[in-house]
Amino acid sequence: MSALLSVQGLTVRAGGKTVVSDLSFSIGSGERMGLIGESGSGKSMTAMAITGLLPPNISVTGSIVLDGQEIVGTEDKHLNRLRGVATAVVFQEPLTALDPLMKIGKQIAEPVRRRLQREQGRASRQAVGREVLDLLDKVALPQPERIANAYPHEVSGGQRQRVAIAMALACRPKLLIADEPTTALDVTTQAEILKLLDGLVRETGMALLFISHDLPVVAEVVQRVMVLRDGIALEEGAVIDVFANPSHDYTQTLVDAARMFDEALGRTGS
Amino acid sequence: MTSLDLSTDRPARRHSLSLSIGLALVGLNVVVAILTLFWTPYDPLNASGGRLEAPSWLHWVGTDRLGRDYLTQIMIGARTALIVGTGAVAIGASIGVTLGILAAFATRLLDDVMAATLDILIAFPTLLLAMLVVAASDSASLWSAILALGLAISAIVARLTRILAKRVLRQDYIIASRTSGTSWLGVVAWHVLPNIWPTLSVNFALQFGLAVIAEASLSYLGLGAPPPNASWGRLLQEAQGTVYTAPVGSIAPGIALVALVIGMNLFADGLRDVGDPTRRRSR
Ligand SMILES: Nc1ncnc2c1ncn2[C@@H]1O[C@H](COP(=O)(O)OP(=O)(O)OP(=O)(O)O)[C@@H](O)[C@H]1O
Numbered sequence: 001m002s003a004l005l006s007v008q009g010l011t012v013r014a015g016g017k018t019v020v021s022d023l024s025f026s027i028g029s030g031e032r033m034g035l036i037g038e039s040g041s042g043k044s045m046t047a048m049a050i051t052g053l054l055p056p057n058i059s060v061t062g063s064i065v066l067d068g069q070e071i072v073g074t075e076d077k078h079l080n081r082l083r084g085v086a087t088a089v090v091f092q093e094p095l096t097a098l099d100p101l102m103k104i105g106k107q108i109a110e111p112v113r114r115r116l117q118r119e120q121g122r123a124s125r126q127a128v129g130r131e132v133l134d135l136l137d138k139v140a141l142p143q144p145e146r147i148a149n150a151y152p153h154e155v156s157g158g159q160r161q162r163v164a165i166a167m168a169l170a171c172r173p174k175l176l177i178a179d180e181p182t183t184a185l186d187v188t189t190q191a192e193i194l195k196l197l198d199g200l201v202r203e204t205g206m207a208l209l210f211i212s213h214d215l216p217v218v219a220e221v222v223q224r225v226m227v228l229r230d231g232i233a234l235e236e237g238a239v240i241d242v243f244a245n246p247s248h249d250y251t252q253t254l255v256d257a258a259r260m261f262d263e264a265l266g267r268t269g270s
Numbered sequence: 271m272t273s274l275d276l277s278t279d280r281p282a283r284r285h286s287l288s289l290s291i292g293l294a295l296v297g298l299n300v301v302v303a304i305l306t307l308f309w310t311p312y313d314p315l316n317a318s319g320g321r322l323e324a325p326s327w328l329h330w331v332g333t334d335r336l337g338r339d340y341l342t343q344i345m346i347g348a349r350t351a352l353i354v355g356t357g358a359v360a361i362g363a364s365i366g367v368t369l370g371i372l373a374a375f376a377t378r379l380l381d382d383v384m385a386a387t388l389d390i391l392i393a394f395p396t397l398l399l400a401m402l403v404v405a406a407s408d409s410a411s412l413w414s415a416i417l418a419l420g421l422a423i424s425a426i427v428a429r430l431t432r433i434l435a436k437r438v439l440r441q442d443y444i445i446a447s448r449t450s451g452t453s454w455l456g457v458v459a460w461h462v463l464p465n466i467w468p469t470l471s472v473n474f475a476l477q478f479g480l481a482v483i484a485e486a487s488l489s490y491l492g493l494g495a496p497p498p499n500a501s502w503g504r505l506l507q508e509a510q511g512t513v514y515t516a517p518v519g520s521i522a523p524g525i526a527l528v529a530l531v532i533g534m535n536l537f538a539d540g541l542r543d544v545g546d547p548t549r550r551r552s553r
């Protein structure tokens with residue numbers, strides 16, 4: 001069976017600098033994979049290359065096959081049919097990822113309307129409205145009606161990220177890309193969002209590409225992980241193997257840092 | 271219970287003093303302009319009293335050199351001003367916004383060319399540009415003045431739209447929306463236009479005021495609406511010779527002009543305050 005996403009020799013150059021070099025990995029349907037690495041290691045670049053939305057001044061070479069469609073070098077209007085269908089993205093910064101002048105309900109309604117149109121050939125206002133409230137409920141937002149009628153600045157950061165997740169779920173993508181979805185949130189909210197995301201991905205059976213620089217966070221939700229530094233893949237494997245026997249010093253430092261953090265919090269290692 | 275408002279309408283406007291005063295002044299102008307379609311105190315074209323009469327109960331603002339009622343002409347001037355402002359802004363907005371959005375999406379080279387062309391056009395004083403257009407058309411008419419002012423406004427609007435749209439297009443929520451499958455056309459309709467609208471509408475209101483002044487200036491110079499259309503600019507020009515003997519003739523249309531322009535500017539100010547829901551922290 002061919003993979004849902006297959007990346008071969010992906011190289012991304014921006015401003016004369018190689019920010020991702022010769023990256024290869026694949027994700028099967030329903031599989032959950034993590035991409036970890038410190039800030040600036042090229043995680044977001046990799047994610048955006050998969051959506052085909054990198055600006056034209058950034059050069060992408062290699063091959064990215066998503067749901068049977070080659071992404072690299074394909075015209076935007078063909079790629080647009082994949083977006084929201086094959087992939088959806090949850091971003092790091094929940095405030096800037098929502099249109100400040102559009103009510104939350106309306107922002108979620110747009111992808112819902114497109115999906116219903118695509119799946120059923122029609123999307124009535126009532127059906128869309130019902131589904132929007134359903135989604136808000138699913139991401140455990142209190143008072144869905146109130147939230148739907150609110151503007152992004154009128155809800156909290158954690159709630160905004162739930163909204164962003166609802167927007168991504170609205171598409172029912174085959175692959176959900178979560179680019180550091182909890183980094184901008186406080187620790188308690190982080191744990192909640194992570195649990196929510198984990199539950200939803202398992203429930204719907206979609207594949208997940210989870211990006212983070214935070215090792216314990218990644219370990220919680222994914223099966224397989226790839227460690228990235230300066231755009232180069234250092235190692236890849238099952239979460240347990242990579243973290244228990246890091247074959248690379250860099251991974252070891254990430255593991256140590258996470259352990260020290262846990263000890264500082266008085267938690268015992270898992 | 272499951273009533274969900276998916277409509278595009280903006281939230282209810284917060285009360286704002288400048289918005290209220292502005293609306294009142296502009297509203298008065300609109301009411302008077304519409305009224306003149308059905309009724310004026312006197313016949314605007316024929317004498318209804320003595321020449322250059324001072325204000326009286328019969329002629330509140332007096333009469334002109336030919337004995338025609340001044341108030342009647344000022345009222346009709348309100349209609350002319352409104353037509354000019356609305357027409358010029360409508361032309362300027364439709365051409366300007368379209369060009370500006372196209373420029374924001376254009377390739378680097380095309381964008382540079384458009385930006386430079388707009389800068390050159392804007393460097394021309396609006397009035398001079400308008401005079402050239404009016405002079406180039408065979409006869410001075412209200413419509414050539416409107417077209418000329420509309421073209422001048424379109425350059426300003428295009429430049430503003432281009433800058434605003436580019437700023438919006440760089441925002442994360444555009445990428446976020448694109449990742450969910452929104453087409454570029456959808457991005458323009460749902461995100462770019464609504465997000466640049468608060469700033470654009472303020473600019474439209476300001477341009478409206480400037481267009482009214484420019485038309486008055488054109489008329490004052492004899493390049494505006496020809497005689498049967500009363501224009502405040504032409505009233506001012508005709509009253510020029512009698513400014514010492516019958517000052518009301520110059521003062522009255524001047525006040526009307528200033529009131530409309532100030533009203534429009536206050537309206538613009540008010541719009542700026544209420545246009546952006548993120549700035550309304552009243553809850
Ligand atoms: N538009 C751009 N033009 C040129 N270089 C860029 C651009 N955007 C990012 N870069 C560079 O690409 C490299 C990788 O960036 P990327 O955003 O993928 O990092 P990241 O791993 O997602 O980091 P973070 O954890 O901070 O989000 C960085 O060195 C960054 O400076």
Ligand SMILES: [Mg+2]
Pocket residue numbers: 043044045179180
């Ligand atoms: Mg990033």
